[in-house]
Amino acid sequence: ISAGSSRARDETDVTVDLEGFDSGPMVFTQVASHNGTDAVTSRVTSKSSDSFQFRMQEEEALDGNHATEQVDWIAIEDVDGGPLDITTMGAVNHNFSAAEFGAIDGEVGLLAAMQTFNGSDTAALRYEDLTGSSVRIKVEEERSNDAEVAHLPEEIAVLTAETGLYELA
Numbered sequence: 001i002s003a004g005s006s007r008a009r010d011e012t013d014v015t016v017d018l019e020g021f022d023s024g025p026m027v028f029t030q031v032a033s034h035n036g037t038d039a040v041t042s043r044v045t046s047k048s049s050d051s052f053q054f055r056m057q058e059e060e061a062l063d064g065n066h067a068t069e070q071v072d073w074i075a076i077e078d079v080d081g082g083p084l085d086i087t088t089m090g091a092v093n094h095n096f097s098a099a100e101f102g103a104i105d106g107e108v109g110l111l112a113a114m115q116t117f118n119g120s121d122t123a124a125l126r127y128e129d130l131t132g133s134s135v136r137i138k139v140e141e142e143r144s145n146d147a148e149v150a151h152l153p154e155e156i157a158v159l160t161a162e163t164g165l166y167e168l169a
Contacts, residue, residue, distance in 0.1 A: 001074065002018055002076075003075070005070055006054075006071050007068055008068065008071050009056075009066065012055060015051055015053050021049045024047045024048050024052075025049075028073065028075075028111050029042040030042060032069075032072040038058050038062050040069065041123075042054050043114055044116070056069060060145035083164075085101045086158070087101045087160070089158060093139055093154070094141065096136040099158050101160050102160075103133045105132060107162065110127065110160050111159040112135075112137055112159070113157050114154045115155040117154075118153060119154065121141045123140060124140055125139060125140070
């Protein structure tokens with residue numbers, strides 16, 4: 001697992017260098033500051049074993065000229081056993097798709113993030129029907145510029161864990 005924080009401005013790709021990964025890890029990003037007043041999200045645009053790129057996205061109707069923000073990130077390779085389960089889903093679009101993961105007893109915590117940038121419209125993930133072994137996820141585009149919400153398929157990373165405090169070895 002590697003974690004950090006980077007600065008991003010506008011809708012420009014930011015490259016983050018990584019060390020110690022054998023393959024492209026799953027990457028979770030989150031805008032962690034509030035310097036610009038317009039709504040903004042973050043999207044992973046590419047990744048490999050030694051780096052990944054992300055960018056911020058504003059609503060489609062805005063100009064893409066956003067203030068500099070702090071974006072926190074976590075990169076994690078698939079883990080063998082332990083309290084976490086990482087699942088990847090390919091070809092997730094604007095329709096709900098099911099993901100199955102290792103059975104979890106108790107309350108489930110979930111993080112999900114797009115790992116590709118196939119559809120360039122501003123979008124985020126939505127989920128429903130979360131159980132101890134599955135969830136349904138879709139890509140939902142925002143509609144500030146038009147009513148069209150069809151989105152190209154994206155690869156999704158899903159990290160699940162039984163809620164509580166864990167120590168990773």
